[in-house]
Amino acid sequence: MRSLATLTLATLGLCAALSANDSAALYKKCAACHGAAGEKSALGKSKIIKDLSKEEFVAAMKGYQDGSYGGASKALMVGQVKNLTPEQMDAIAAFIIK
Ligand code: HEC
Numbered sequence: 813m814r815s816l817a818t819l820t821l822a823t824l825g826l827c828a829a830l831s832a833n834d835s836a837a838l839y840k841k842c843a844a845c846h847g848a849a850g851e852k853s854a855l856g857k858s859k860i861i862k863d864l865s866k867e868e869f870v871a872a873m874k875g876y877q878d879g880s881y882g883g884a885s886k887a888l889m890v891g892q893v894k895n896l897t898p899e900q901m902d903a904i905a906a907f908i909i910k
Pocket of ligand 1 (some may be wrong): 882
Protein backbone atom coordinates (compact mmCIF):
# COMPACT_ATOMS: atom_id res chain seq x y z
CA MET A 813 0.00 0.00 0.00
CA ARG A 814 1.38 3.33 -0.85
CA SER A 815 0.22 6.73 0.04
CA LEU A 816 -0.50 9.10 -2.71
CA ALA A 817 1.18 12.40 -2.59
CA THR A 818 -1.15 15.26 -3.05
CA LEU A 819 -0.17 17.19 -6.04
CA THR A 820 -0.38 20.87 -5.80
CA LEU A 821 -0.91 22.22 -9.21
CA ALA A 822 0.70 25.47 -9.96
CA THR A 823 -2.19 27.68 -10.80
CA LEU A 824 -0.27 30.82 -11.53
CA GLY A 825 -0.46 30.31 -15.25
CA LEU A 826 -4.19 29.68 -15.07
CA CYS A 827 -4.86 32.96 -13.41
CA ALA A 828 -4.53 34.86 -16.63
CA ALA A 829 -6.12 37.73 -14.85
CA LEU A 830 -8.04 39.99 -17.10
CA SER A 831 -7.05 43.46 -16.19
CA ALA A 832 -9.99 45.22 -14.69
CA ASN A 833 -10.10 47.83 -17.37
CA ASP A 834 -13.14 49.86 -18.21
CA SER A 835 -14.26 47.88 -21.20
CA ALA A 836 -14.30 44.61 -19.26
CA ALA A 837 -16.25 46.26 -16.47
CA LEU A 838 -18.68 47.81 -18.94
CA TYR A 839 -19.23 44.54 -20.75
CA LYS A 840 -19.81 42.57 -17.57
CA LYS A 841 -23.56 43.15 -17.46
CA CYS A 842 -23.87 42.21 -21.13
CA ALA A 843 -22.21 38.84 -20.66
CA ALA A 844 -25.24 37.25 -19.00
CA CYS A 845 -27.10 37.41 -22.28
CA HIS A 846 -24.39 37.72 -24.93
CA GLY A 847 -21.79 35.36 -23.44
CA ALA A 848 -18.42 36.18 -21.87
CA ALA A 849 -16.90 36.95 -25.26
CA GLY A 850 -20.01 38.00 -27.17
CA GLU A 851 -20.19 34.52 -28.66
CA LYS A 852 -23.82 33.72 -27.86
CA SER A 853 -27.07 34.73 -29.43
CA ALA A 854 -28.70 36.61 -26.56
CA LEU A 855 -31.85 34.74 -25.52
CA GLY A 856 -31.62 33.02 -28.91
CA LYS A 857 -32.72 36.30 -30.49
CA SER A 858 -29.73 38.50 -31.20
CA LYS A 859 -26.93 38.23 -33.68
CA ILE A 860 -23.60 36.91 -32.44
CA ILE A 861 -22.17 40.30 -31.50
CA LYS A 862 -18.49 39.36 -31.70
CA ASP A 863 -19.06 38.68 -35.40
CA LEU A 864 -20.32 42.18 -36.11
CA SER A 865 -17.91 44.81 -37.38
CA LYS A 866 -17.06 47.56 -34.89
CA GLU A 867 -19.05 49.97 -37.05
CA GLU A 868 -22.12 47.70 -37.04
CA PHE A 869 -21.81 47.20 -33.30
CA VAL A 870 -21.66 50.90 -32.50
CA ALA A 871 -24.42 51.67 -35.01
CA ALA A 872 -26.67 49.08 -33.34
CA MET A 873 -25.92 50.51 -29.88
CA LYS A 874 -26.66 54.07 -30.99
CA GLY A 875 -29.76 52.85 -32.79
CA TYR A 876 -31.12 51.22 -29.64
CA GLN A 877 -30.45 54.48 -27.85
CA ASP A 878 -32.32 56.67 -30.31
CA GLY A 879 -34.96 54.08 -31.22
CA SER A 880 -33.89 53.67 -34.86
CA TYR A 881 -32.62 50.10 -34.56
CA GLY A 882 -33.79 46.77 -33.26
CA GLY A 883 -36.03 43.78 -33.64
CA ALA A 884 -38.85 42.29 -31.59
CA SER A 885 -36.78 42.26 -28.39
CA LYS A 886 -35.24 45.69 -28.66
CA ALA A 887 -36.88 46.91 -25.46
CA LEU A 888 -34.42 44.67 -23.61
CA MET A 889 -31.48 46.44 -25.20
CA VAL A 890 -32.76 49.98 -24.86
CA GLY A 891 -32.36 49.72 -21.09
CA GLN A 892 -28.85 48.32 -21.50
CA VAL A 893 -27.51 51.12 -23.67
CA LYS A 894 -29.46 54.05 -22.25
CA ASN A 895 -26.61 55.51 -20.21
CA LEU A 896 -23.64 54.62 -22.37
CA THR A 897 -21.53 57.34 -23.97
CA PRO A 898 -20.13 56.94 -27.50
CA GLU A 899 -16.69 56.47 -25.93
CA GLN A 900 -17.99 53.60 -23.80
CA MET A 901 -19.60 51.99 -26.86
CA ASP A 902 -16.25 52.16 -28.66
CA ALA A 903 -14.52 50.66 -25.64
CA ILE A 904 -16.97 47.74 -25.52
CA ALA A 905 -16.63 47.25 -29.29
CA ALA A 906 -12.85 47.06 -28.93
CA PHE A 907 -13.21 44.56 -26.10
CA ILE A 908 -15.57 42.19 -27.93
CA ILE A 909 -14.68 42.55 -31.57
CA LYS A 910 -11.20 41.46 -32.58
C1 HEC B 1 -31.25 40.83 -20.91
C2 HEC B 1 -30.36 40.28 -21.93
C3 HEC B 1 -29.42 41.27 -22.62
C4 HEC B 1 -28.45 42.04 -22.04
C5 HEC B 1 -28.08 42.15 -20.55
C6 HEC B 1 -27.78 42.73 -23.14
N1 HEC B 1 -28.34 42.37 -24.33
FE1 HEC B 1 -27.74 42.99 -26.17
N2 HEC B 1 -29.32 42.03 -27.01
C7 HEC B 1 -30.24 41.25 -26.34
C8 HEC B 1 -31.29 40.85 -27.26
C9 HEC B 1 -32.48 39.95 -26.93
C10 HEC B 1 -30.98 41.44 -28.50
C11 HEC B 1 -31.80 41.43 -29.78
C12 HEC B 1 -32.78 42.60 -29.61
C13 HEC B 1 -33.61 42.96 -30.82
O1 HEC B 1 -34.62 42.29 -31.06
O2 HEC B 1 -33.24 43.96 -31.51
C14 HEC B 1 -29.72 42.16 -28.31
C15 HEC B 1 -29.05 42.85 -29.32
C16 HEC B 1 -27.81 43.42 -29.18
C17 HEC B 1 -27.02 43.99 -30.26
C18 HEC B 1 -27.42 44.04 -31.73
C19 HEC B 1 -27.29 42.67 -32.34
C20 HEC B 1 -28.45 42.36 -33.24
O3 HEC B 1 -29.04 41.29 -33.08
O4 HEC B 1 -28.79 43.20 -34.09
C21 HEC B 1 -25.87 44.47 -29.72
C22 HEC B 1 -24.72 45.14 -30.45
C23 HEC B 1 -25.94 44.22 -28.31
N3 HEC B 1 -27.12 43.57 -28.00
C24 HEC B 1 -24.97 44.58 -27.40
C25 HEC B 1 -25.14 44.52 -26.02
C26 HEC B 1 -24.24 45.13 -25.07
C27 HEC B 1 -22.95 45.84 -25.43
C28 HEC B 1 -24.76 44.91 -23.83
C29 HEC B 1 -24.26 45.43 -22.49
C30 HEC B 1 -24.14 46.87 -22.38
C31 HEC B 1 -25.97 44.12 -24.00
N4 HEC B 1 -26.17 43.91 -25.35
C32 HEC B 1 -26.76 43.63 -22.97
C33 HEC B 1 -30.18 40.89 -25.01
C34 HEC B 1 -29.35 41.48 -24.06
